[in-house]
Amino acid sequence: MHSVDAxxxxxxxxxxxYAENRLRLDPVPLDKGSHDPAxxxxxxxxxxxxxxxxxxxxxxxxxxxxxxxxxSADSPRFLGFIPAAPAKAALxxxxxVSCASIQGISWLEAAGAIHAENQxxxxxxxxxxxxxxxxxxxxxxxxxxxxxxxxxxxEMAKRRGARPGQRWRALVGSDAHxxxxxxxxxxxxxxxxxPGADHRLTGPAAHAAIESDGDxxxxxxxxxxxxxxxxxxxxxxxxxxxxxxxxxxxxxxxxAYGGAGLFAPSVRAAYAGIEHADSFVVDPHKWLFAxxxxxxxxxxxxxxxxxxxTQDAAYLDVIHERPGEWNPTDYAFHLTRRARGxxxxxxxxxxxxxxxxxxxxxxIALARQAAQxxxxxxxxxxxxxxxxSVVLFRRPGWQPGDYSRWASRLLDDQVAFLPPxxxxxxxVARFAFLHPQTPLELVREILDRMVADRA
Ligand SMILES: *Cc1c(COP(=O)(O)O)cnc(C)c1O
Numbered sequence: 539m540h541s542v543d544a545x546x547x548x549x550x551x552x553x554x555x556y557a558e559n560r561l562r563l564d565p566v567p568l569d570k571g572s573h574d575p576a577x578x579x580x581x582x583x584x585x586x587x588x589x590x591x592x593x594x595x596x597x598x599x600x601x602x603x604x605x606x607x608x609x610s611a612d613s614p615r616f617l618g619f620i621p622a623a624p625a626k627a628a629l630x631x632x633x634x635v636s637c638a639s640i641q642g643i644s645w646l647e648a649a650g651a652i653h654a655e656n657q658x659x660x661x662x663x664x665x666x667x668x669x670x671x672x673x674x675x676x677x678x679x680x681x682x683x684x685x686x687x688x689x690x691x692x693e694m695a696k697r698r699g700a701r702p703g704q705r706w707r708a709l710v711g712s713d714a715h716x717x718x719x720x721x722x723x724x725x726x727x728x729x730x731x732x733p734g735a736d737h738r739l740t741g742p743a744a745h746a747a748i749e750s751d752g753d754x755x756x757x758x759x760x761x762x763x764x765x766x767x768x769x770x771x772x773x774x775x776x777x778x779x780x781x782x783x784x785x786x787x788x789x790x791x792x793x794a795y796g797g798a799g800l801f802a803p804s805v806r807a808a809y810a811g812i813e814h815a816d817s818f819v820v821d822p823h824k825w826l827f828a829x830x831x832x833x834x835x836x837x838x839x840x841x842x843x844x845x846x847x848t849q850d851a852a853y854l855d856v857i858h859e860r861p862g863e864w865n866p867t868d869y870a871f872h873l874t875r876r877a878r879g880x881x882x883x884x885x886x887x888x889x890x891x892x893x894x895x896x897x898x899x900x901x902i903a904l905a906r907q908a909a910q911x912x913x914x915x916x917x918x919x920x921x922x923x924x925x926x927s928v929v930l931f932r933r934p935g936w937q938p939g940d941y942s943r944w945a946s947r948l949l950d951d952q953v954a955f956l957p958p959x960x961x962x963x964x965x966v967a968r969f970a971f972l973h974p975q976t977p978l979e980l981v982r983e984i985l986d987r988m989v990a991d992r993a
Contacts, residue, residue: 549593556601561629565975566613568952571606578607609955614973615980617956620767620795623897623973624829624881631884632829635877642877645863646856652864655879658886662820663836665800667813674836674843675866676879680794680821681717683835686847686870687817688721688759690837691788693846695758698786706758708790709747711739711773713766715792730757736922737769741777748785759788759816764809765796768959768968770905770926772796776811783814791815794833796926798825801891802898805926817843825898825927825972828882835870844868900974901927908969908981917989921961927971930961933988938965944993954984 572578581603585596611622624632641647642655655676663672677683692706700706705728710718712733722729732747734740739762748754760782762773775791782789791797791812797820799805800812812818818836822828837843848858848868857865867873886894905924912920912931921930933940941958944967948954959968967988969981 552594552597561626566610568613568615568955569606569610570949570952573607614976615954617954617969620824620970621972623827625827625885627888628828628881628885631881635880640877642875643867643873644857644865648877651877651880652866654883655877656864658879658883659834659836662834666818668836668838672836672838673840675869677833677835677870678831679833680819683819683833684717684792685721686835687790688725690843690846691759691790692725692727694788707756708759708761709744709757710761711763713737714761714763715767718761738771738773740774741781744778744781757787759790761790764791764793765926767795769930770924770928772808772925775809779811779814788816789814791818794819794821795824798898799926801895802902804899804902822882832878840869847871849873897974901971904971904976905929907978911981911985915985921966929969930966932966940993941965941967944988
């Protein structure tokens with residue numbers, strides 16, 4: 539298994555050839571094969587057993603049955619949830635990272651890789667206006683980053699003094715991401731949910747909620763969302779930062795989806811106040827064109843995170859012996875980690891930041907054009923002007939089943955993937971743009987297919 543013999547050579551040729559072909563797809567098709575569990579089971583049956591199989595046979599099963607049963611999130615036709623659009627350079631470098639077995643825990647083991655990752659974190663911190671000492675690490679996703687950051691926020695509140703049996707709370711907007719609710723539950727915290735006008739959490743609303751709250755002392759932090767996932771709404775970061783400062787609360791900004799807008803001049807002003815974040819999350823595997831899975835987690839004072847997350851094990855003492863060395867394990871709830879920031883570092887270095895800004899702006903521009911297209915059709919209604927790259931709209935008269943049928947047909951015909959969402963209790967249609975190659979003609983085709991009274 540570990541030597542380079544004839545079988546290894548055969549695998550290098552066939553697996554790399556497959557990877558090359560996948561990389562060369564331009565554009566990537568949606569790929570909708572059978573998702574039927576029985577068919578999948580039949581295709582792979584007998585492969586896992588005491589004896590091995592010819593690698594080309596196994597690869598053939600993957601290529602012919604398993605891979606087509608995956609909807610390609612990086613297709614420009616993938617317009618649901620939050621799509622992916624990894625740069626080819628980043629995908630290529632991810633393969634290199636996989637082959638290099640880099641243990642990204644500590645400076646001792648991986649100084650070179652961590653140094654490059656930290657340069658990317660610095661670039662993001664500078665865009666946000668975070669202080670010179672800001673730093674953190676890359677984790678698997680926004681959910682892991684939110685959990686790691688909120689664990690630090692809770693600990694800081696605790697250290698200021700807790701009543702016996704104290705439960706801590708976080709002030710959150712009504713449109714905060716689902717991972718925040720999960721995080722609070724895991725940390726045994728409660729939410730003070732503050733609805734905002736038009737789904738936007740503002741400083742005045744947070745201030746009023748705290749003023750009228752019976753137990754403001756139990757608040758540990760404010761969670762702001764910089765780009766809600768469902769609608770792309772950026773909370774009033776400056777106002778919320780001011781309330782957090784005034785009350786001595788931690789200020790967390792979840793920009794897993796929308797944080798990339800910091801690189802888009804046309805919307806940068808909407809992020810004013812983000813420079814006051816105590817912790818900030820952005821997912822490069824969303825709108826910064828990195829492969830799965832990659833989230834950047836930054837703290838304005840990383841020493842606080844270190845005091846919470848450093849793992850104390852005798853066999854690890856050696857990684858903490860030299861002060862000033864950066865150990866990514868100390869900034870989240872993980873130990874072993876892949877150097878998942880490296881593909882982004884490579885691609886940013888190859889293409890330059892300007893290319894990233896332009897690619898992000900393309901998604902924003904397409905959202906604005908799509909909104910125009912919707913407004914120009916008398917059978918459709920735009921729900922709100924898009925702020926980032928998500929567009930919500932409805933077909934008046936349609937029931938939830940109509941949206942589902944329309945979406946299923948779009949997928950069956952390999953036109954697009956955009957499952958409906960819920961907005962204020964109503965099933966509606968939603969575009970999430972992110973791939974710079976999604977053409978306006980595709981948007982028109984999708985909208986044209988809604989003209990019928992019943993889907
Ligand atoms: C996607 C998203 C998350 C979760 O990120 P994962 O990388 O999927 O774990 C958290 N917050 C927001 C605002 C998101 O859009």
